[in-house]
Amino acid sequence: MALTVLGGGVSPFVRKVRVFLAEKGLDYEHENVNPFGPPEGWREISPLGRIPAFKDGDKVINDSSIICAYLERRFPKPALYPTDDYEYARAVWFEEFADGGMIATMGPKTFFPCVLKPLFGGKSEPDPADVAAAEKCVAEDCPKFWDYLERELGDNEYFVGNRLTIADIGVATGFVNLRYAGFAPERKRWPKLRAFIDRMHGRPSFKSATAQDAPFQKRAGLVKD
Ligand SMILES: N[C@@H](CCC(=O)N[C@@H](CS)C(=O)NCC(=O)O)C(=O)O
Numbered sequence: 001m002a003l004t005v006l007g008g009g010v011s012p013f014v015r016k017v018r019v020f021l022a023e024k025g026l027d028y029e030h031e032n033v034n035p036f037g038p039p040e041g042w043r044e045i046s047p048l049g050r051i052p053a054f055k056d057g058d059k060v061i062n063d064s065s066i067i068c069a070y071l072e073r074r075f076p077k078p079a080l081y082p083t084d085d086y087e088y089a090r091a092v093w094f095e096e097f098a099d100g101g102m103i104a105t106m107g108p109k110t111f112f113p114c115v116l117k118p119l120f121g122g123k124s125e126p127d128p129a130d131v132a133a134a135e136k137c138v139a140e141d142c143p144k145f146w147d148y149l150e151r152e153l154g155d156n157e158y159f160v161g162n163r164l165t166i167a168d169i170g171v172a173t174g175f176v177n178l179r180y181a182g183f184a185p186e187r188k189r190w191p192k193l194r195a196f197i198d199r200m201h202g203r204p205s206f207k208s209a210t211a212q213d214a215p216f217q218k219r220a221g222l223v224k225d
Contacts (some may be wrong), residue, residue, distance in 0.1 A: 003028040007035070007051025010180075012103050012173040014052040015209045019169050020068045022205035024075050028150035036120075042049035051149035065095060068166055078171070082161045091160045094152075095170035101193050102145040103174035110181040115216050126219075131182075138183045146185045148191045155197070172200035176210060 007014035046053045054067040111129035162206040175197045187194045
C-alpha cells in the first residue's frame, strides 16, 4: 500500500514526517498541498485545514505527531521512540516543546515574515520592519528555548537515550526554517545545540527532505556563526 505525505515540504511539520519516514527507510509519495490555497475537498482529508496529512493506502491520518506515532507502530524497526517509560515521555516532550513552543514562536516571527510573506507577496526582499521584528524575536524570545535545549543536550549526541529518536527530529526540523529566515543559535553561546543542529541537518534524511527547498533559501547565506 502506498504511503503519501500531503503538504508543502517547507513546513517544519511536513518535514518532520518526511525525515521520520526516511530514517525508517520507507519509500513514500509526496503531494505538495498549500494549506492557504488548498485543493477542493481538502477539509475532508484535513478537518483542521492543516498540513501534514498522511495516507496509508485509503487510511487518512492527521497531525505530524500522530502520523509519526502511527508510523512507529506500523513499522517498528528501526525504533524511533524509546522503550523505557520515562525516556519515552522525555522524547515526546521534546517533540512537543518544539512543536507547541519553540516552532510556534520562531515560525510566525521569523520564517513567515522573512521568507513566506515576501515570496507570496511577490517581493524579492522582506520588509525591513519584519527583519527587525525577527531579529528581536531571535534576541529576546529564542534564548529561553535554546538555553533549555543546550542544557538538556549536555555532552550527548542525541536528546534522549543516546540514540536518534523523535525528540531529535522534532527539535531539528524547526531550525531548518530558522536558517531559511537567516538565523541560527550563535555557536559561541549555544555550541552544543548548534553542533547538534549541524549534525542533524547533515543526515541524509534531512538532506533529502530539504532538496526541493531552493526557493526558500535566499536568506540562508546570512546565517552567522
Ligand atoms: N500540530 C500540527 C501543526 C500543523 C501546522 O500548524 N501546520 C501549518 C503549516 S506549518 C498549517 O497547516 N497551517 C495552516 C492553518 O493552520 O490553517 C502538526 O504537527 O501537524
